[in-house]
Amino acid sequence: MTNLQKEDFSKWYLQTIQKADLMDYSPVRGCIIFKADGWELWEHIQEDFNKYLKTQDIRNVYFPMLIPKHFLEKEEEHVEGFAPELPWLTKVGDEPLEEPYALRPTSETLIGDAFSNWINSYRDLPYEINQWANVFRWEKKTMPFLRTSEFLWQEGHTAHESEESARERTMAILEAYATLIEDTLAIPVYRGQKTPSERFAGAVDTYSVEAMMRDGKAVQAGTSHYLGQNFAEAFDIKFLNRNNEHEHVYTTSWGISTRLIGSLIMVHGDEQGLVLPPKVAPTQVILVPVGPWQKNPEILDRLKELKASLAQKDLRVRIDTTDNTPGFKFNEWELKGAALRVEFGPRDLENNQAVIKMRDLNDKESVSLDGIEDYIVEQLDVMQKRLFDSAVKRYEANEHTDIDTLDELKAHIEKSKAAGEVPGFVLIGWDGTEETEAKIKEETGFTTRNIPFNPPVEKTVDIVSGKPAKHTVWIARAY
Amino acid sequence: MTNLQKEDFSKWYLQTIQKADLMDYSPVRGCIIFKADGWELWEHIQEDFNKYLKTQDIRNVYFPMLIPKHFLEKEEEHVEGFAPELPWLTKVGDEPLEEPYALRPTSETLIGDAFSNWINSYRDLPYEINQWANVFRWEKKTMPFLRTSEFLWQEGHTAHESEESARERTMAILEAYATLIEDTLAIPVYRGQKTPSERFAGAVDTYSVEAMMRDGKAVQAGTSHYLGQNFAEAFDIKFLNRNNEHEHVYTTSWGISTRLIGSLIMVHGDEQGLVLPPKVAPTQVILVPVGPWQKNPEILDRLKELKASLAQKDLRVRIDTTDNTPGFKFNEWELKGAALRVEFGPRDLENNQAVIKMRDLNDKESVSLDGIEDYIVEQLDVMQKRLFDSAVKRYEANEHTDIDTLDELKAHIEKSKAAGEVPGFVLIGWDGTEETEAKIKEETGFTTRNIPFNPPVEKTVDIVSGKPAKHTVWIARAY
Numbered sequence: 001m002t003n004l005q006k007e008d009f010s011k012w013y014l015q016t017i018q019k020a021d022l023m024d025y026s027p028v029r030g031c032i033i034f035k036a037d038g039w040e041l042w043e044h045i046q047e048d049f050n051k052y053l054k055t056q057d058i059r060n061v062y063f064p065m066l067i068p069k070h071f072l073e074k075e076e077e078h079v080e081g082f083a084p085e086l087p088w089l090t091k092v093g094d095e096p097l098e099e100p101y102a103l104r105p106t107s108e109t110l111i112g113d114a115f116s117n118w119i120n121s122y123r124d125l126p127y128e129i130n131q132w133a134n135v136f137r138w139e140k141k142t143m144p145f146l147r148t149s150e151f152l153w154q155e156g157h158t159a160h161e162s163e164e165s166a167r168e169r170t171m172a173i174l175e176a177y178a179t180l181i182e183d184t185l186a187i188p189v190y191r192g193q194k195t196p197s198e199r200f201a202g203a204v205d206t207y208s209v210e211a212m213m214r215d216g217k218a219v220q221a222g223t224s225h226y227l228g229q230n231f232a233e234a235f236d237i238k239f240l241n242r243n244n245e246h247e248h249v250y251t252t253s254w255g256i257s258t259r260l261i262g263s264l265i266m267v268h269g270d271e272q273g274l275v276l277p278p279k280v281a282p283t284q285v286i287l288v289p290v291g292p293w294q295k296n297p298e299i300l301d302r303l304k305e306l307k308a309s310l311a312q313k314d315l316r317v318r319i320d321t322t323d324n325t326p327g328f329k330f331n332e333w334e335l336k337g338a339a340l341r342v343e344f345g346p347r348d349l350e351n352n353q354a355v356i357k358m359r360d361l362n363d364k365e366s367v368s369l370d371g372i373e374d375y376i377v378e379q380l381d382v383m384q385k386r387l388f389d390s391a392v393k394r395y396e397a398n399e400h401t402d403i404d405t406l407d408e409l410k411a412h413i414e415k416s417k418a419a420g421e422v423p424g425f426v427l428i429g430w431d432g433t434e435e436t437e438a439k440i441k442e443e444t445g446f447t448t449r450n451i452p453f454n455p456p457v458e459k460t461v462d463i464v465s466g467k468p469a470k471h472t473v474w475i476a477r478a479y
Numbered sequence: 480m481t482n483l484q485k486e487d488f489s490k491w492y493l494q495t496i497q498k499a500d501l502m503d504y505s506p507v508r509g510c511i512i513f514k515a516d517g518w519e520l521w522e523h524i525q526e527d528f529n530k531y532l533k534t535q536d537i538r539n540v541y542f543p544m545l546i547p548k549h550f551l552e553k554e555e556e557h558v559e560g561f562a563p564e565l566p567w568l569t570k571v572g573d574e575p576l577e578e579p580y581a582l583r584p585t586s587e588t589l590i591g592d593a594f595s596n597w598i599n600s601y602r603d604l605p606y607e608i609n610q611w612a613n614v615f616r617w618e619k620k621t622m623p624f625l626r627t628s629e630f631l632w633q634e635g636h637t638a639h640e641s642e643e644s645a646r647e648r649t650m651a652i653l654e655a656y657a658t659l660i661e662d663t664l665a666i667p668v669y670r671g672q673k674t675p676s677e678r679f680a681g682a683v684d685t686y687s688v689e690a691m692m693r694d695g696k697a698v699q700a701g702t703s704h705y706l707g708q709n710f711a712e713a714f715d716i717k718f719l720n721r722n723n724e725h726e727h728v729y730t731t732s733w734g735i736s737t738r739l740i741g742s743l744i745m746v747h748g749d750e751q752g753l754v755l756p757p758k759v760a761p762t763q764v765i766l767v768p769v770g771p772w773q774k775n776p777e778i779l780d781r782l783k784e785l786k787a788s789l790a791q792k793d794l795r796v797r798i799d800t801t802d803n804t805p806g807f808k809f810n811e812w813e814l815k816g817a818a819l820r821v822e823f824g825p826r827d828l829e830n831n832q833a834v835i836k837m838r839d840l841n842d843k844e845s846v847s848l849d850g851i852e853d854y855i856v857e858q859l860d861v862m863q864k865r866l867f868d869s870a871v872k873r874y875e876a877n878e879h880t881d882i883d884t885l886d887e888l889k890a891h892i893e894k895s896k897a898a899g900e901v902p903g904f905v906l907i908g909w910d911g912t913e914e915t916e917a918k919i920k921e922e923t924g925f926t927t928r929n930i931p932f933n934p935p936v937e938k939t940v941d942i943v944s945g946k947p948a949k950h951t952v953w954i955a956r957a958y
Contacts, residue, residue, distance in 0.1 A: 068506055
């Protein structure tokens with residue numbers, strides 16, 4: 001048991017994800033290997049979001065990974081936003097290409113071109129598709145899962161006959177993200193609008209859900225963009241509207257990525273390792289035989305029966321039959337974030353009971369074997385809610401709404417640091433200028449996260465200029 | 480109703496996959512867009528193979544897409560095999576990279592490097608993983624789904640403590656591929672070993688399952704490679720064996736790809752369009768209201784009930800409520816390969832019946848609405864088997880085992896062409912030399928497909944040299 005999480009959160013994170021066997025470093029700059037448990041977390045996120053897409057009749061497709069250079073140049077803001085991070089394919093074998101291809105940072109341009117071929121009339125609208133894909137942004141600073149040169153994501157793209165319809169989709173997706181992240185990942189999020197300087201390159205409006213890590217820093221957990229007619233104009237996506245006139249469509253795009261895996265670790269993890277919400281934990285139940293179990297074959301037989309009956313209930317269960325000591329096994333499975341542990345030895349067999357330990361609680365409990373399956377299902381459900389509730393409490397403890405000047409902000413940061421606490425999220429008044437945002441960032445490292453739809457307090461004065469605030473904004477340090 | 484499939488099979492294929500909305504061309508050389516139905520076929524293949532992997536405890540992972548140049552160069556045969564087809568990432572933004580990265584054609588090298596870190600002792604073995612990924616091979620001739628510059632696949636990689644264990648895995652996977660392709664895709668396959676000239680670059684032995692398209696040409700539908708210690712030596716993957724000695728592991732790799740989608744179309748499709756095995760058809764059941772159904776709301780209500788009760792049985796069902804005529808709808812859904820069509824109008828309502836048309840049969844049938852759900856489930860099952868059986872019959876009609884000389888082969892090809900028939904698969908004797916293979920290819924365009932495990936006939940004389948045959952081999956023209 002260490003105190004590393006408090007002392008050096010980044011170090012704790014990097015050690016934990018490797019020790020827990022979620023990932024490994026690769027020889028490719030800023031790219032990681034997703035090991036089986038790390039990848040499975042992503043699979044569960046995919047399953048969950050695919051279910052939502054199905055309810056919306058939004059179908060999955062796949063576009064080529066490469067984007068011709070002249071495509072990216074069609075929407076000016078878009079190419080400017082991504083230019084320094086774009087990796088380029090310039091030759092094949094020994095032959096240089098006539099036109100280089102970019103490894104996609106996102107697919108609005110290629111999809112815009114396709115939409116211009118596929119969409120003719122309002123009857124074709126809304127045209128709504130999604131793809132699961134790898135994307136590339138060659139950023140200077142990388143951090144496993146949270147920011148990697150190659151990452152995996154989902155990108156949805158829709159075209160609509162009216163601004164209203166497109167804006168509805170933009171907001172519906174934001175709420176779908178919030179639901180997935182809160183209900184499935186047990187991570188509370190702040191819903192709101194990005195400021196213009198943090199907007200997606202080429203968007204009219206960008207909305208985000210933001211999550212607070214255990215160290216008080218923010219992760220942008222999902223974004224939904226209303227693109228207006230910008231890409232429709234750049235790619236000539238026109239449709240015959242209900243008045244029999246040709247008009248540009250209104251588009252949206254939206255994404256969540258493998259950075260959600262990083263958020264999972266950073267929101268729920270503790271000194272012992274991963275704590276994973278039962279809904280996505282690769283191992284929901286770990287069964288550990290204890291005592292002289294090898295001499296008493298009935299122990300393992302009963303655990304195998306239990307495994308089978310839990311698997312029947314669609315639970316992900318493993319039995320640890322290695323030669324390691326129980327203590328070693330307990331630590332290992334705590335590290336890997338198995339949600340619930342069942343210990344079972346000769347004395348338990350005699351008493352027709354098992355010992356249950358929830359990953360996020362300290363106490364163990366003895367439970368009768370009769371009906372233990374239902375009890376386990378119930379406890380996993382309770383744990384899922386408990387993780388969310390305790391994250392909410394932590395969020396609340398780290399939200400600060402009484403800071404009105406830059407000096408107060410600096411003092412708050414200093415004080416937090418000295419007390420070994422996290423500076424967290426700060427709600428400020430903002431006059432709507434980029435200068436103010438730049439000044440905050442320069443002097444404190446805090447950046448605007450989003451303009452919440454329902455701020456807990458309305459702030460009236462800009463934190464830097466002292467001018468009347470146009471918006472109330474969450475600011476924080478961010479990953 | 481045309482006769483295009485017989486007259487110009489390639490043209491039929493290209494028209495059909497576009498008209499049926501499976502794909503579209505993209506502005507990226509040799510890369511296609513997978514539209515929703517095309518992509519969904521791949522999703523069903525993924526679901527199916529993932530189920531198999533789970534039974535084997537082989538878990539999914541994800542490796543970076545980029546491969547450092549010096550990695551590829553470590554295994555000599557491997558780099559030679561892929562060199563001319565490798566696309567290279569050479570710069571980011573405006574900055575040239577110190578070492579170029581290849582877009583992966585396959586991942587043995589990166590995974591070999593990882594294995595060398597992860598594997599220490601025989602206790603770690605077998606180490607078995609799989610990944611679903613996009614890969615790149617910049618081939619000169621491309622064909623949608625069958626051969627594209629970027630394609631999607633599954634690549635499994637395993638390491639073992641003995642040749643025996645690795646060879647077992649190699650063969651088990653080949654059989655798993657055969658099962659998936661035969662049972663789920665209803666495509667019979669020829670199991671066998673590749674000749675050395677058709678072997679995977681760096682492998683000791685390559686095995687394949689080969690499928691016969693409707694035009695008699697072959698598609699290599701899946702391959703499984705025994706890699707021996709070649710990659711283990713190149714990447715120094717050593718383990719402590721049971722005798723406490725350091726030894727190189729024995730590895731395997733194996734893959735199936737989105738070319739299976741092309742095979743599906745080319746094996747089952749007909750003049751009316753796609754014919755898809757029910758197990759993978761995106762639309763298993765299409766419900767079409769007929770007659771003056773808009774005036775009689777009960778028609779649509781009953782179809783909606785039927786849709787709901789079929790969805791309850793996990794069927795993929797759609798109702799076509801467009802304004803198009805029934806005839807138009809029938810053609811459209813035949814084109815798209817909906818497996819079973821239900822027609823339902825006022826008279827059917829009166830008679831408590833519906834009309835059912837199976838995609839692969841010409842006749843329609845009137846069926847009582849009572850218990851129609853079970854009947855539909857049963858008919859889909861029957862159709863799945865029927866498609867497989869009729870493919871088997873077609874295979875048998877196009878297999879030729881009585882050709883012993885190159886002249887006979889040429890005559891056979893000429894005769895088939897003149898009769899409007901397909902030359903199909905020819906079983907020949909082979910003396911084991913590359914010269915013979917080269918000669919056959921040069922003079923007929925036929926290539927060796929594989930050396931079948933159980934040839935219908937043993938051939939004794941090489942078709943070119945007239946020398947004693949070492950092997951009996953299937954040859955065919957191939958995609």
